[in-house]
Each structure stands twice: as structure tokens, then as C-alpha cells.
Amino acid sequence: EVQVLESGGGLVQPGGSLRLSCAASGLTFSTYGMSWVRQAPGKGLEWVFSISGSGGSTHYADSVKGRFTISRDNSKKSLYLQMNSLRVEDTALYYCAKDGDLGPGEYWGQGTLVTVSS
Amino acid sequence: EIVMTQSPATLSVSPGERATLSCRASQSVSSNLAWFQHKPGQAPRLLISGASTRATGIPARFSGSGSGTDFTLTINSLQSEDFAVYYCQQYNNWPRTFGQGTKVEIK
Numbered sequence: 001e002v003q004v005l006e007s008g009g010g011l012v013q014p015g016g017s018l019r020l021s022c023a024a025s026g027l028t029f030s031t032y033g034m035s036w037v038r039q040a041p042g043k044g045l046e047w048v049f050s051i052s053g054s055g056g057s058t059h060y061a062d063s064v065k066g067r068f069t070i071s072r073d074n075s076k077k078s079l080y081l082q083m084n085s086l087r088v089e090d091t092a093l094y095y096c097a098k099d100g101d102l103g104p105g106e107y108w109g110q111g112t113l114v115t116v117s118s
Numbered sequence: 119e120i121v122m123t124q125s126p127a128t129l130s131v132s133p134g135e136r137a138t139l140s141c142r143a144s145q146s147v148s149s150n151l152a153w154f155q156h157k158p159g160q161a162p163r164l165l166i167s168g169a170s171t172r173a174t175g176i177p178a179r180f181s182g183s184g185s186g187t188d189f190t191l192t193i194n195s196l197q198s199e200d201f202a203v204y205y206c207q208q209y210n211n212w213p214r215t216f217g218q219g220t221k222v223e224i225k
Contacts, residue, residue: 004161035214037162044203044205044216044217044218044219045154045156045162045205045207045216045219046216047207047213047214047215047216050212050214059212059213059214060213061213062119062213095161095162097162100164100167100173102167102168102171103150103152103167103168103209104152104207104209104214105152105154105162105164105207106164106173108161108162108163108164109161110160110161111161
């Protein structure tokens with residue numbers, strides 16, 4: 001059974017940091033790209049960051065440039081998102097998603113909630 | 119950045135009827151377009167990749183069409199479990215952008 005499980009969310013003050021983790025099981029991990037997608041309260045889905053299967057290539061949304069970094073550990077089938085200099089507008093449910101053979105989003109986790117507030 | 123525009127924002131449909139959702143890209147994305155279904159409290163679910171290829175386990179009543187800049191998701195004979203928000207996403211260029219979503223609600 002395929003499982004994708006995010007963790008690490010919580011309440012943080014503006015300017016603070018959080019590290020999100022995503023653990024995958026039951027699937028081939030190392031050969032597929034992975035992404036973080038977020039959904040702010042009452043809003044739609046927003047793509048945030050992607051990383052290739054090897055980890056050698058990354059792409060990010062302008063809204064997180066210079067503040068967030070993505071990484072992965074294929075030996076642990078895990079994906080990470082380091083979030084620094086957090087802003088109120090980063091408040092969202094953060095989803096981890098695995099690419100498939102034909103495109104993105106083949107498997108998703110249930111999300112982890114990040115709340116940035118003073 | 120490629121802007122994805124979905125229409126309508128909300129679609130009211132009776133069970134058993136057909137729903138037609140539109141997604142337009144600000145420039146060509148070839149066939150590199152996916153459709154997702156999203157229900158409150160659940161993970162998004164991949165429906166269609168490559169503009170027209172159904173994902174594993176997706177019922178045949180879901181179909182996608184289009185290429186270039188104009189795409190359509192058709193849901194035939196809507197079932198109760200199909201009422202949700204639907205998003206298109208292009209993956210032809212970085213950043214991978216989503217449309218703003220179409221909410222399919224019960225009429």
C-alpha cells in the first residue's frame with residue numbers, strides 16, 4: 001500500500017523557521033520527482049517547490065525564493081522542506097506529492113498545517 | 119509564468135448530468151496538463167495526466183481533452199462522490215502552475 005505522510009507543521013512566529021518532512025512507503029521513490037504544494041485557508045492549490053529523483057535539480061515558486069529549500073534522502077524515502085523567514089502569507093496546509101510516469105501528483109499526502117502568526 | 123484560467127468558478131449540476139470544465143493556458147503547454155479532484159479534508163487526487171490519460175483507478179466517466187492552450191475535463195453522469203473542487207495544472211514549464219479551481223456543486 002502506498003503511503004505518503006507529512007509532518008513538522010505547527011505554529012511559528014513571523015520570521016521563524018520550520019522543517020517539514022515527508023515519508024513515503026510502498027512506492028518507488030528515488031527515480032521520481034517530488035513536490036511540495038500548499039493551500040492557504042480558503043484558497044486554491046499553489047505549487048511551491050520540486051526536486052528531481054536524484055536531488056540534483058530543483059525548481060521553486062518566486063514566492064519562496066531565497067527563504068525555502070528542498071532536499072531529499074532517497075535511502076530513507078524522505079522529502080524535506082526547510083522554511084526560513086516565514087511570513088504570515090506562508091500559512092497553509094502543505095502537501096507532499098510524488099510525480100508519476102506521465103506527470104505530477106500521482107500520490108499525495110494528507111498535508112501538514114503551517115500557521116505563521118504572532 | 120504561465121497563467122492557468124479555469125471556468126466557470128462554480129458549476130451547479132444535478133446528479134446523473136454531465137459536467138464540462140474548462141482550463142485555458144496563457145501560452146501553449148502542449149499536452150502537459152493534469153487534472154486533480156480535491157475534497158475538503160482529503161488529499162488531492164490525480165484524475166488525468168497528459169491532458170487525456172486517466173490515472174489508475176479513475177472511472178471512465180472522467181475524460182480529458184485538448185492540447186496547446188485549451189483543455190476540457192468532462193464528467194459524465196455525475197455521481198454523489200464527484201462533487202468537489204477540480205484543478206488543472208500545467209507541467210510544461212517551470213513554475214508548474216495551477217488554475218484557481220472549479221467547484222462542482224449539487225444543483
